[in-house]
Amino acid sequence: MMQTPTPKRRLSKLPAFLAAAALLGTTAYTLPGFLEQPANAATDLSKTFDNGAPAAGFADLVERVQPAVVSVQVKGGTTHTARRKMPRLPRGHGMEDFFKQFEDRQGGKKRRSPRRQLSSHGSGFVVTEDGFVVTNNHVLTEGGTIQVKFANGDEHEAELIGSDAKTDLALLKIKAKGKSFPFVRFAEKAARVGDWVVAVGNPFGLGGTVTTGIISARGRDIGSGPYDDFLQIDAAINKGNSGGPAFNLKGEVVGVNTAIFSPSGGSVGIGFAIPAHLAGKIVADLKDDGNVTRGWLGVVIQSVTQDIAESLGLDQASGVIIADVQDGSPASKAGLRSGDTILTLEGKKVKSPRDLARKVAAIKPGEKPSLELIRDGKTMTKEVTIAKLPGKKKVASAEKIDDEPKVSLASLGLELSPTDGQGVAVVDVDPAGPAAAKGLRPGDHILEVSGIEVEDPQSVASAIERADRKGRKSVLLLVRSGENQRFVAIPLKQV
Numbered sequence: 208m209m210q211t212p213t214p215k216r217r218l219s220k221l222p223a224f225l226a227a228a229a230l231l232g233t234t235a236y237t238l239p240g241f242l243e244q245p246a247n248a249a250t251d252l253s254k255t256f257d258n259g260a261p262a263a264g265f266a267d268l269v270e271r272v273q274p275a276v277v278s279v280q281v282k283g284g285t286t287h288t289a290r291r292k293m294p295r296l297p298r299g300h301g302m303e304d305f306f307k308q309f310e311d312r313q314g315g316k317k318r319r320s321p322r323r324q325l326s327s328h329g330s331g332f333v334v335t336e337d338g339f340v341v342t343n344n345h346v347l348t349e350g351g352t353i354q355v356k357f358a359n360g361d362e363h364e365a366e367l368i369g370s371d372a373k374t375d376l377a378l379l380k381i382k383a384k385g386k387s388f389p390f391v392r393f394a395e396k397a398a399r400v401g402d403w404v405v406a407v408g409n410p411f412g413l414g415g416t417v418t419t420g421i422i423s424a425r426g427r428d429i430g431s432g433p434y435d436d437f438l439q440i441d442a443a444i445n446k447g448n449s450g451g452p453a454f455n456l457k458g459e460v461v462g463v464n465t466a467i468f469s470p471s472g473g474s475v476g477i478g479f480a481i482p483a484h485l486a487g488k489i490v491a492d493l494k495d496d497g498n499v500t501r502g503w504l505g506v507v508i509q510s511v512t513q514d515i516a517e518s519l520g521l522d523q524a525s526g527v528i529i530a531d532v533q534d535g536s537p538a539s540k541a542g543l544r545s546g547d548t549i550l551t552l553e554g555k556k557v558k559s560p561r562d563l564a565r566k567v568a569a570i571k572p573g574e575k576p577s578l579e580l581i582r583d584g585k586t587m588t589k590e591v592t593i594a595k596l597p598g599k600k601k602v603a604s605a606e607k608i609d610d611e612p613k614v615s616l617a618s619l620g621l622e623l624s625p626t627d628g629q630g631v632a633v634v635d636v637d638p639a640g641p642a643a644a645k646g647l648r649p650g651d652h653i654l655e656v657s658g659i660e661v662e663d664p665q666s667v668a669s670a671i672e673r674a675d676r677k678g679r680k681s682v683l684l685l686v687r688s689g690e691n692q693r694f695v696a697i698p699l700k701q702v
Contacts, residue, residue: 408451505536
């Protein structure tokens with residue numbers, strides 16, 4: 208399991224994070240297709256409990272659901288033995304300091320080492336009578352033989368049906384034709400903070416281990432991927448619990464245990480589980496064809512901070528601002544532009560870049576949702592045809608900055624130089640200046656100032672002067688760092 212959010216793995220030996228694709232929603236989600244079972248299925252273990260707190264303990268619940276929980280072992284697979292890396296967190300992320308402590312303790316990055324054979328252990332649970340098993344993607348190694356073991360000692364070989372690294376989920380199928388297995392269901396009702404949870408799994412290879420706790424929080428972003436939306440639970444979860452279920456008092460699976468925050472390597476009461484509404488959808492997609500299809504808009508977006516809102520003349524900081532539009536993308540074809548501020552998608556308020564990413568990912572390719580946005584101070588609506596999320600693209604190397612005449616913008620703490628290409632190059636940044644405080648670095652390129660394209664340092668200075676004359680407290684720059692673009696609102700020093 209991922210730890211620290213470490214997939215059931217210790218923080219101090221954290222693996223590269225697998226994306227936890229979260230498609231957040233507070234409404235009930237009816238699981239499609241193969242997860243729907245007959246109401247009278249004899250082996251359905253998720254139908255016998257109400258929500259009352261068990262005065263006599265959890266033994267009755269555990270006896271009912273434990274037969275559907277399995278230990279997952281992969282033998283003979285290969286992996287890299289490189290030390291596990293900390294996730295890349297955005298500047299100012301709430302867990303940035305925690306992760307930095309552990310990275311410093313480990314002495315920074317090390318070289319990738321050769322591949323070696325290994326065995327991995329994790330947990331899983333059966334979700335259909337014919338033997339489909341849910342686990343974490345990170346539990347599985349490349350090319351190994353997968354074995355699942357039940358609490359009663361029965362052991363079976365299983366095959367991988369499909370996996371999704373973005374959500375760290377995988378679907379297995381037990382190789383046993385004609386045999387029926389006890390199974391459990393995903394919960395349709397969203398878990399609430401304070402609800403009881405019972406975690407069952409295979410920590411440290413000790414199969415059939417049960418721990419209890421509550422839902423501590425919802426919607427956690429742990430830096431593992433673009434769709435993070437974890438449940439936080441305080442039931443003890445350790446290495447080997449990865450892929451195991453967290454049950455509610457009805458015996459329904461409310462989450463798939465995936466990660467822990469662990470300074471010591473053991474449980475400290477901060478665990479993370481993929482919520483049932485997301486896991487159910489991903490598992491259903493994997494069952495269909497072994498893959499997960501996500502919607503794609505094709506924009507680089509960032510939050511609208513108060514500084515950015517003020518520089519755009521907005522009354523309040525809301526929505527997300529488009530920093531870049533990919534060529535040939537649905538956004539490009541719909542006429543979206545850098546600098547557009549997206550307020551709603553299909554009438555639903557867009558709260559953050561992650562919120563928009565989840566909403567778009569949940570839309571089927573070919574559908575045409577409407578976007579409400581602000582452009583140049585005017586509100587408008589655009590219809591966009593969502594496409595299928597493409598695979599990863601190669602990133603080109605950063606451009607070199609030629610030795611050109613330099614212009615100083617002392618008020619912002621910037622020294623600029625013209626380029627043969629697009630925008631103006633940042634060649635020096637005063638570490639005590641406002642530009643450095645906003646993250647600008649030598650090598651960045653300023654493409655626009657207050658929505659106006661700039662071609663030389665003097666045009667940057669002129670645009671900043673105009674913003675100052677208008678009484679703006681900050682000026683909005685469109686900045687390119689390598690292949691990425693972002694908006695940066697830099698405070699103006701009023702004279």
